Amino acid sequence: MFTERLNRIAAAGTSRGYTRVRLADGLMVYIKTKPHSTDLEEVYLSPGLAAPDTDAWEAELDELVLTGQTASGTLYLEVPTDAVGELIERHGGEHEEQDADFPPVGYQIHPADEAGYYPVHRDTQRLGRIARRGRTWQVLTLGGTQWFGAFTSSEQAADHLLKLAEAVNKHTARQAEWHVRDALAAYGLTPYRESQALIGEGPTSWLVIGSDTDESRCITGGGPYLVVYLHNMADEDEVTIDRPVTDADEWVTLIGADGPESTPVQVEGRTFPAADTAALAAYIAAWRVAPGEIRWAALDADHDRRLAALNAAASRI
Known part of the structure; x- marks a missing residue:
């Protein structure tokens, strides 16, 4: 049985007061705890609601004060969240009508796993x-x-x-460009589109993000910039944002800045699986804040790749 309200309380916490859960049979459980709780700090059971005779419910207080008034129920300390869930299930689960402190949402938070996620x-x-x-x-x-x-x-x-x-x-059936645009929109970033038709190789297209407030700056306009595009991992030469994304794809980032005589100099940044557009956007947002630091990290990674390739080639001689 799914205890949605209890799960949200355990994750979010209850501030300084108590939050109640109405059970299907009308009885009440009151909870007070901090965010991310595997053990709930205080659990008050209203009159008529008995706790199971288990170790999880041993820390009982005979006298208590709840929300400023004397209460006749029972208060327990440090009760495991899953034990409270089992109690709620025994009483038919959570009632359909609850307080409005956790309004209905379009998602469900499940209990934390062993890693605390x-x-x-x-x-x-x-x-x-x-x-x-x-x-x-x-x-x-x-x-x-x-x-x-x-x-x-x-x-x-x-x-x-x-x-x-x-x-x-x-945008599942839309072009790759919109996957990136939607993900970057969460950070308030709007990329600039560029494309080029290459004779004998077909058209190419990509998105550019500038490091300053001028989002329409093209890559030859000076200043640090980042390029992102999609390619099929079986075709490393592909550069596009003009087709739907597939599981065989990879997002590629290039970090660039003007070199001598304003010639753009690019180095490959991080690559991301097709399904990891959110992490791609987070990486771009981090680069936007500190373009120099991330560019140097990319240069170091590029140096390590080149050195490894040279060592591998030397070992085959």
Whole structure:
């Protein structure tokens, strides 16, 4: 049985007061806890609601005060979240009518896994995971490899995963360009499109992001810039944003700046799997903040790749 309200409370916390869960039979459970809780700090069971005789419910207080008034129920300390879930299930689950402090949303937060990550679903569709890092929350998209974001609450993080999924579904059959544009829009970035027809090789197209506020600056206009495009991993020469994305694709970034005599000098930045558009956008947003640092990191990585290739070639001689 899915205890949606309890899961959201355990992830988000309850601030300083108590948050109640109405059970299907009308009884109440009151919870007080911090965000990202595997053990709930205080669990108050209203009169008529008895706790199971297990170790999870041992820390009982006989006398208590709840929200400034004497209460006749029972208060327990440090109760595992899954134990409270089992109690709710025994009473038929959560009632359809609940307080408005956790309004209805289009996603469902599931209990934390062994690593402390919360899976987020939309009905039967898994959207990704959220995790608490210090005082903020980060997200990992389904199929993604890199955590990103700094959301103030679990609810904001889960909502961001939902919006990303909706954007992907909206443009599933559209061109690769829109996948990047939608992902960058979450960071307030608007890329500039460029293309070129190459004789004998077909057309090429890509997106450019400038490091300053002039988003329409082309790559020959001076200043640091970043290029992003899609290619099929079986065809490294492909450069395009003008076809739908497939599982065999990869996002490529090139980091550039003007060299001697204003000649653009480019170095390959990070590459990302086709499904990891969100991590691609996070990387571009980080580059926008510190283009020099990320460019030097790309140069170091390029140097290491070249050195490894030389060593491999020398070993075959």
